Amino acid sequence: MTTTRRKFLKSAGIGIAATPLAAPAIAQSTITWRMQTYAGAALAEHVVKPAIDTFNKIAGDRMQIELYFADQLVPTGELFRALQRGTIDAVQSDDDSMASPTEVTVFGGYFPFGSRYSLDVPVLFNQYGLKEIWDEEYSKVGVKHISAGSWDPCHFATKDPINSLEDLKGKRVFTFPTAGRFLSQFGVVPVTLPWEDIEVAVQTGELDGIAWSGITEDYTVGWADVTDYFLTNNISGAWVGHFFANMGRWEELPEDLQLLLATCMEQSHYYRQWWYWGGEARLRVNGEKMKLTTIPDAEWATVESAAREFWDEIAAESETKAKVVEIFKQYNADMEKAGRPYRYT
DSSP: OHHHHHHHHHHHHHHHHSSOOOOOOOOTTOEEEEEEESSOHHHHHHHTHHHHHHHHHHHGGGEEEEEEOTTSSSOGGGHHHHHHHTSSSEEEEOTTTTTOOSTTGGGSBOOTTSOSSTTHHHHHHHHSSHHHHHHHHHHTTTEEEEEEEEOOOEEEEESSOOOSGGGGTTOEEEEOHHHHHHHGGGTOEEEOOOGGGHHHHHHHTSOSEEEEEOHHHHHHHTGGGTOOEEEEEEEESOOEEEEEEEHHHHHHSOHHHHHHHHHHHHHHHHHHHHHHHHHHHHHHHHOOSOEEEOOOHHHHHHHHHHHHHHHHHHHTTOHHHHHHHHHHHHHHHHHHHHOTTTOOO
16 A cells, blocks of 8 residues: 555656746757755745746746756755766755765754754854855865755654653654754654655654654645644754755856846745744644644753754764854854843743
């Protein structure tokens, strides 16, 4: 049954995504790019498609981007290699799940307790120096890091209620590599599957839950239909994602098209800021598909404390990682000292 349903979903997904997003008739001289996102079709409608539609409309006959969804051209874990080789021209993903061979990969996606709010991410990149580090790391491997932005916080969506750390033990959970590495110390069993298989895997019992997103995505992509509980504690306030391009293809673009592309991507970061922020609150208050549970603050504090030890473990791995961890420490210390509304102590 599982195999049959997965085959159906995959073939249905191919039928939808094999044709690129609608674009104007392309002239012979039009520059054409292929971009793949980490997101499935329903989520891509919010996290990337509006930006690409806008770019294509403005660029017109000069340039068009064909957008493909999760795992359509290559599996998400192979996105970096495909981008580096030029098999695809651009990518929207986090470093962690696309397996970038850089010193900063571990910080992509959900770095445990690296942020509390979505605005933390652009501040870290634009005011605390992460942008320069990412630019340098990706330039070394022939990839253009265009921009970074924040997505939603990381929460558990599960079949059974989670009211204590004890309830996490033995739970088979779909999550990001670094988040899984961190959560395994609390008995969580990280599971890696293709994104499109997650809903069915929860239904069949292969997964006990998901720690991939906030409640907005749970509702948007259908996970709220197969999980019954939403844990209000999170291990990170915002997913860190990026837009990347093959360096050679990027350098071939005229400067004004580079600027247009970067501007449309920045606009997409802004869209997600309010779309997720509003959705997380609205669905907690008015959503009817999932019951909210909470691990008491005193108990959850042990998880936050473990995150600081995890940071030190990561910092010991290389000089660049140590530099990034120091930025996270400095930033969070500054936010604590700033007090409300930056941090509530």
